[in-house]
Amino acid sequence: MTAYIETKAVHLYYGQFEALKGIDLNFEQHEITALIGPSGCGKSTYLRLLNRMNDLIETVRITGDIKVAGQDVYAPNTDLVALRQKVGMVFQQPNPFPLSVYENVVYGLRIAGVKDKTVLDETVEKSLKAAAVWEETKDVLHQSALALSGGQQQRVCIARVLAVAPDVILLDEPTSALDPISTGQIEQMLLDLKDRYTMIMVTHNLQQAARIADKTAFFLDGKLIETAPTKQFFTQPKTTASNDYISGRFG
Numbered sequence: 001m002t003a004y005i006e007t008k009a010v011h012l013y014y015g016q017f018e019a020l021k022g023i024d025l026n027f028e029q030h031e032i033t034a035l036i037g038p039s040g041c042g043k044s045t046y047l048r049l050l051n052r053m054n055d056l057i058e059t060v061r062i063t064g065d066i067k068v069a070g071q072d073v074y075a076p077n078t079d080l081v082a083l084r085q086k087v088g089m090v091f092q093q094p095n096p097f098p099l100s101v102y103e104n105v106v107y108g109l110r111i112a113g114v115k116d117k118t119v120l121d122e123t124v125e126k127s128l129k130a131a132a133v134w135e136e137t138k139d140v141l142h143q144s145a146l147a148l149s150g151g152q153q154q155r156v157c158i159a160r161v162l163a164v165a166p167d168v169i170l171l172d173e174p175t176s177a178l179d180p181i182s183t184g185q186i187e188q189m190l191l192d193l194k195d196r197y198t199m200i201m202v203t204h205n206l207q208q209a210a211r212i213a214d215k216t217a218f219f220l221d222g223k224l225i226e227t228a229p230t231k232q233f234f235t236q237p238k239t240t241a242s243n244d245y246i247s248g249r250f251g
Contacts, residue, residue, distance in 0.1 A: 004029045004198055005050065005168065010064035012045060012054065019045050021222040023064070027168075027215075032190060032199045034213035034230065036206060038250065041219040043202045047170050049073075050200070051087035052080060068168065085112075088161035092173040094153035096145035096160075101128075101137045104145045104156055108164035123163050131159035132189040151182025155189065162193075169193075171201040175208070187212050206246060210234050218242050 003026035012020040020042050027033055035043040045054065052073060054060045066073040068087060085108065096104050105124045106114075114120065124141065128134040133155035137148070145156050154174060161169060171190075175183040190199060191212055203209055209216050210230060217227040218241075226233065226242045237243045244250060 003027055004069060006067045008065040010049065010066060012049065013061045015059040019222050023224050025217055025224055025227060027198055027200060029198050030195055031214040032194055032201060032212055033215045033217060034209035035200065035202045035217050035219060036209055037219035042222040043219045044172055047172055047200060047202050050170060051084050051089055085164045086166055087168040087170060088166035089170045090158055090161060090174045093177050094150055094157055096153050096156055098146055100142045101145045101156055102141040105159050105163050107160060127159040127163040130162050130193060131155040132185060133159060151178050151185060154178060154186060168198045171199060173202050173204065176204065218245065
């Protein structure tokens with residue numbers, strides 16, 4: 001079976017520095033994959049390849065093959081707006097726009113030219129429910145999203161991604177700035193969403209990876225050291241480096 005996302009022999013350079021060293025890694029639909037490894041190992045850089053967020057950095061040079069649903073992400077004719085709609089992204093710090101909760105969620109739809117109020121209203125409710133934040137926001141939809149708690153803001157940001165109907169959700173340490181209760185709420189929400197989306201999450205929290213990921217990929221010094229089903233990775237790591245990392249000997 002062909003993977004939904006395929007990356008082969010991927011190298012990325014910041015100027016002369018090689019940040020990614022020949023990554024071969026594929027992702028199946030409707031799975032959560034955790035990317036783990038110490039700071040600076042390349043996992044967030046790799047994540048940002050998948051919807052071309054690294055394009056914003058002038059000195060970046062990328063080689064290799066990166067395909068989403070069989071389409072070459074780096075082909076010259078790639079529509080970046082369409083790509084980033086298909087491959088949405090949630091960042092480490094909650095980053096709601098200084099707009100109402102409602103306008104945050106419909107932001108992408110408005111850019112796409114959707115004006116039908118019924119469609120917008122339905123999308124807001126559906127997306128906020130999917131992001132497990134509807135009950136907390138339904139009475140404050142037209143108030144600033146910045147007034148919400150950090151955990152609520154992050155779930156509104158996830159609703160904003162869901163509103164444009166992506167196939168893939170990239171999550172760059174989505175709970176690292178949140179308290180344990182908010183973290184637990186977002187983890188449960190991601191598990192609930194798994195049957196509808198393909199999710200790839202960078203996390204420094206090994207317990208989080210063990211709790212919610214179907215597959216775990218371990219990065220070190222710009223290389224992919226090991227990828228395996230999560231339970232197997234944490235109980236029977238294949239490499240000494242993997243074992244040392246999950247045992248807390250470095251990282």
